[in-house]
Amino acid sequence: MKFRFPVVIIDEDFRSENTSGIGIRALAQALEEEGMEVLGATSYGDLSSFAQQQSRASAFILSIDDEEMAAETGAEAEAVVALRKFVEEIRFRNADIPIFLYGETRTSRHIPNDILRELHGFIHMFEDTPEFVARYIIREARKYLDGLMPPFFRALTHYAQDGSYSWHCPGHSGGVAFLKSPIGQMFHQFFGENMLRTDVCNSVDELGQLLDHTGPVAASERNAARIFNADHLFFVTNGTSTSNKMVWHATVAPGDIVVVDRNCHKSILHSIIMCGAIPVFLTPTRNHYGIIGPIPLSEFHPDSIRQKIEANPFAREALAKNPDKKPRILTLTQSTYDGVLYNVEKIKETLGDFIDTLHFDEAWLPHATFHDFYREMHAIGRDRPRSQKTLVYATQSTHKMLAGLSQASQILVQDSEERQLDRHRFNEAYLMHTSTSPQYAIIASCDIAAAMMEAPGGTALVEESLTEALDFRRAMRKVDAELGEDWWFQVWGPDHLSEDGPAEREDWLLRSGDRWHGFGDLEEGFNLLDPIKATIITPGLNVDGEFAEQGIPAAIVTKYLAEHGVIVEKTGLYSFFIMFTIGITKGRWNTLVTELQQFKDDYDRNQPLWRVMPEFVAARPQYERVGLRDLCEQIHGIYRDNDVARLTTEMYLSNMEPALKPSKAYSKMAHREIERVAIDELENRITAVLLTPYPPGIPLLIPGERFNRTIVQYLQFARDFNERFPGFEADIHGLVVEENAGRKHYFVDCVQNS
DSSP: OOOOOOEEEEOTTTTOSSHHHHHHHHHHHHHHHTTOOEEEESSOOSHHHHHGGGGTOSEEEEEOOOHHHHTOOSSOOHHHHHHHHHHHHHHHHOSSSOEEEEESSOOGGGSOHHHHTTOSEEEETTSSOHHHHHHHHHHHHHHHHHHHOOHHHHHHHHHHHHTOOOOSSSTTTTTGGGGGSHHHHHHHHHHOHHHHHTOOOTTOGGGOBTTTTBHHHHHHHHHHHHHTTOSEEEEESSHHHHHHHHHHHTTOOTTOEEEEESSOOHHHHHHHHHHTOEEEEEOOOBOTTSOBOOOOGGGGSHHHHHHHHHHSHHHHHHHHHOTTOOOOEEEEESSOTTOEEEOHHHHHHHHTTSSSEEEEEOTTOTTGGGOGGGTTSSSSOTTOOOOSSOEEEEEEOHHHHSSOOTTOEEEEEEOOSSOOOOHHHHHHHHHHHSOSSOOHHHHHHHHHHHHHTSTTHHHHHHHHHHHHHHHHHHHHHHHHHHHTTSOOOEEOSOSOOOSSSSOOGGGGBOOTTOTTTOOOSOOTTSEEEOTTEEEEEOTTBOTTSOBOSSOOOHHHHHHHHHHTTOOOSEEOSSEEEEEOOTTOOHHHHHHHHHHHHHHHHHHHTTOBHHHHSHHHHHHOGGGTTOBHHHHHHHHHHHHHHTTHHHHHHHHHHSOOOBOSOHHHHHHHHHTTOEEEEEGGGOTTOBBSSOBEEETTTOOSBOTTBBOOHHHHHHHHHHHHHHHHSTTSOOEEETEEEEEETTEEEEEEEEEOOO
């Protein structure tokens, strides 16, 4: 299979008619005649940018006959300095790509040892024929390219190249079925031959089996386990929602007491229901921006967890029947959506072996093990201490922060000193949730996402994400400083930010009482904010929940940005969220800064919505005569009059009373022993479904809990707001909307009153 990886030649004489230029062009021609593509350049240019070519090249050939080197005196030549910097930039990202030096008059005697040891060879032109030298370079380049492929991807490309006829599913038979239909032709042309030829079923023996972890799949999982510093690693093609359910079904049985972060993904709550577990919750802090903060370290103490068990009637009853039984699992969201991390080692020290299994939902944190900035702030890593008896799981979305396709996920396991994972027993839970027809492109992307993070490349990619995130924050502060007293957007984070250079870990620790985070008293060194998660704060609300006279609700900003080609991850009341994954570029974040400046200009001039948000207005003509600033003031006024920031904070911190076990309440829905209850009548009723406001997408109530007054007030506000401002509706999963006589009515499915 043909891949494009040119040989890159950097020589100031590449286009010259002198002897050196003729010689290097003869070598380039010989390479091309052997089937290699050649890319010629006459200078290093911007070193960092040019070093990015390492991801596209098969080899570098660097001239050492530049005029600066020829004019070398006692001091080190400028060309040697440039050469060293270039080689360092390449090796920071790639330890293996071949680098050759090319000289006509100069030799290795003129090159310092620290450069020489990074080279694959030295070409002295005119001593061998260009054809011989070309074959030598091609041999090394092909050896490098052959070593790039991780096991499964290698097997998949070989399978696609073999041209075998397949009689197995899927029914499109390598894409052939699409060629029999005009619309199928469009589909085939859009996705391409390779994707369709490699979309196969699990009966292809040479590709191995995801279901029982054999063959190239197993080799790739072992390779990824090594890269991610885990004892065991399993690829998952149904997303981390499924990874979480696998971990739980391998660990938890009906009647088990489980300890769960209240700020958990809904897949954890689905797991509670499916496993028949009895949850006790650890409650995180929140600030009035709506940003979820950390669970205090004191909540992890065994005595605190025992008190929570005693306060829960179902957990208390289960413990009374079996006083010596440990809580079965603790699941912690690591990191939070907005990037707050926990010191895992402090949690392990606090809990000891009080809990059977620790599970860290690291959907947003697979990058952490590759950079020292995150030391101790992730679950599993190199040289991390082991618990004596407790297994540690981490579930990670490689598609969120790394380079996996959507739904690419993985489960990492660290054995304890006394207990190893029983892989066969675990696989029973794995089989319960995985598809018997996994998508092989997703498996390949799991394989590639891991291989991309192999040292030193993984560290370089994470370092680049951190650098871009810091530069974005610095750019936003620069704009703010230049505007002076005029309004601008803020990026949530520590007050002190270095003006240049890498992220200083100490700056990003959440310290007790710091006003910027708004989480109150925190344990020293327990929490860290990940700089690559950037929450942008819009004007109108401060961290104490106090509204200004004027404000700009974030939903208006993000709808404006969407019409200008900028799509953000999450929108709150006065904040929206972006991520600096390994795929973010300078162009992308600089475009965001310029679009925010354009929004400011349109807001200040109160431009009509039909002009600045034409698609939005075309779908909702009632906004046609409204100005951008006018709309902001209208929605801000509603938020302020209803004190929504405090309401949304208090509803998540309010007392959630368990009235039924979650599995029992869900069974009521399955047996249709429910009734649809209007919002105004919900207080004290028992929900049969998850109630999940977006944002932040964190379930507010789980099946079996009672509605309290605060939650009902929020739902009443959401109903009235939705009616007044169509297009900006509060999205609440679990609400049933029925339309009658042109008006929408809202209900929740509750357990029938006995």
